[in-house]
Amino acid sequence: MIENPFYSPEFHGEYNVASVGRLELEESGTIPDCRLAYTTWGELSPTKDNAVLITTWYSGTHQIWRDVYVGEGHALDPAQYFIVAVDQIGSGLSVSPHNADGENASIAMSGFPRVRIGDDVVAQERLLRERFGVEQLQLVVGGSMGAQQTYEWAVRFPDKVLRAAPIAGTAQNTPHDQLFASVLMDAITSDPGFAAGEYKSNADVVAGLTRHADIWAVMGFSTEAWKQEFWRAMDFDSKEAFLDGFLRPYFTVMDPNDLLCMAWKWQHGDVARHTGGDLAAALGRITAKTFVMPIDEDMFFPVRDCRAEQELVAGSELRVIDEILGHLGLFGVAPTYMSQIDQHLGELLATPV
Numbered sequence: 001m002i003e004n005p006f007y008s009p010e011f012h013g014e015y016n017v018a019s020v021g022r023l024e025l026e027e028s029g030t031i032p033d034c035r036l037a038y039t040t041w042g043e044l045s046p047t048k049d050n051a052v053l054i055t056t057w058y059s060g061t062h063q064i065w066r067d068v069y070v071g072e073g074h075a076l077d078p079a080q081y082f083i084v085a086v087d088q089i090g091s092g093l094s095v096s097p098h099n100a101d102g103e104n105a106s107i108a109m110s111g112f113p114r115v116r117i118g119d120d121v122v123a124q125e126r127l128l129r130e131r132f133g134v135e136q137l138q139l140v141v142g143g144s145m146g147a148q149q150t151y152e153w154a155v156r157f158p159d160k161v162l163r164a165a166p167i168a169g170t171a172q173n174t175p176h177d178q179l180f181a182s183v184l185m186d187a188i189t190s191d192p193g194f195a196a197g198e199y200k201s202n203a204d205v206v207a208g209l210t211r212h213a214d215i216w217a218v219m220g221f222s223t224e225a226w227k228q229e230f231w232r233a234m235d236f237d238s239k240e241a242f243l244d245g246f247l248r249p250y251f252t253v254m255d256p257n258d259l260l261c262m263a264w265k266w267q268h269g270d271v272a273r274h275t276g277g278d279l280a281a282a283l284g285r286i287t288a289k290t291f292v293m294p295i296d297e298d299m300f301f302p303v304r305d306c307r308a309e310q311e312l313v314a315g316s317e318l319r320v321i322d323e324i325l326g327h328l329g330l331f332g333v334a335p336t337y338m339s340q341i342d343q344h345l346g347e348l349l350a351t352p353v
Contacts, residue, residue: 004202006253007092007099012063015039015093020126029113033103036127037093038062038086041070042078044132051134052076053124054085055142055149057169057330058262059254061087068332075345081138086124088145089115090261097257112261117145117269121152125160136160139349140288143167143330144300145262148269154286155271162353164288165345167321168295168330171309172279173269177300180219181267187211188256205256212259213251217243222297222326230325234333283312290316291348293341297326319344 009015015037023034039062044051054065054076062085070076076083087093090112100108107113128134140153140161147169154164155171170177188194191208199205221230231242251259275281290313294306303320310318321340323329332338 004092004098004253004255007096007255012061012093013039013066015062015087017093018127018131020123020130023119023123025113025119026116027114029107029115031089031095031104031107031113031115033095034089034123035095036086036089036123037091038084038127039066040085041066041076041083042081044082044134048132048134049136049138050081051128051132051137052081052083052139052141053128053137053153054083055120055124055140055146055153056085056088056091057142057144057146058266059251059259060144060146061091061093064331068338069341073342074338075342075349076141081349082132084128084132084134086127088120088149088262088265089123090258090265092255092258096255097261098255112257115261115265117148117152117265118156118273120149120265121156124149124153125157137162139163139165139345141165141167141345142169144169144327145266145269147301148173148266151271151283151286152269154288154290155274155282158285158287161286161288163348163351164286164290165293165348166290166306167293167341168298168301168327170269170301170305171271171283173267174305178267180215180300181263184212184215185260185263187215188260191256194256199256202252202255206252209252209254209256209259210248213248214243216251216328217247219299220326220328222299222324224297225325228324279309280312283309284314286313286316289348289351289353291319291344292316293319293321293344295321295323295327295329297324297329300327 023031097112147166150166151171188208191205193204236242271282272279292310294303
């Protein structure tokens with residue numbers, strides 16, 4: 001196991017870790033001891049009917065939700081809801097390639113198995129049911145890869161999900177995003193210092209992680225955001241200073257094998273596998289009141305892709321987020337972003353089901 005101080009409460013705040021036991025994976029592998037990192041806000045009601053689940057995106061953890069999305073004055077208000085954020089497998093906080101030890105030592109030695117979005121959702125359902133006795137969720141919400149998990153929840157467990165809000169993500173990954181994920185993985189593994197599970201520290205693979213960060217700079221922010229020099233509002237005096245002071249340091253502290261685990265999951269996200277490849281049939285299983293929430297300048301998940309799926313979900317609504325930053329507007333740094341999120345989530349949570 002490679003020690004990495006980034007994956008600690010010092011960086012992410014306090015969180016809990018619970019085992020949900022042996023997890024049999026869709027790709028025929030097994031995680032002997034599936035440990036999930038999670039954090040909670042608020043109190044679970046005596047009838048256990050006020051639970052909200054937050055799912056996390058690629059490279060992200062519960063931290064951004066704690067810092068930006070959850071709190072007094074937000075739609076996700078701990079005074080009203082019991083909110084659980086679960087860090088996905090491979091996030092570096094939950095069981096991941098870099099921290100597999102103990103009962104998971106065998107997979108650490110032989111190579112971390114392929115994990116699908118569905119495996120995350122099965123593990124999360126087990127955690128909620130066994131740890132908290134929660135059988136039904138008022139809302140499942142997540143952005144990007146979290147949106148993939150949100151769709152998976154609504155398709156796999158329709159009776160457990162009353163409302164769903166996939167933000168900036170799709171239920172079936174597109175050919176464009178499959179290619180993008182491949183490019184991200186190639187950027188990491190092409191570093192001469194990289195050999196899966198064998199590098200000594202992130203310093204050995206910093207060139208690959210830097211290339212990976214720069215690819216995110218190209219696609220994560222919109223062309224218009226770069227033209228408008230959005231980085232000035234973040235107190236950087238040039239785009240090069242922004243890359244060196246924010247985006248590259250964000251990724252170069254992360255474990256490359258953890259990122260590869262998540263990228264493969266993202267690349268293979270597809271709820272249609274439940275229905276023999278029929279996406280309409282899969283999305284037709286959803287009974288949750290659903291707000292599909294794309295970002296208008298998102299180059300990964302454009303509005304037209306999200307709308308095409310939304311039209312297959314009965315009773316759903318398309319709520320477009322106006323955000324010039326594009327996909328990485330999910331970080332919530334723009335002043336108008338969270339007011340839109342809170343408005344839509346607030347209306348969704350107020351909708352009778």
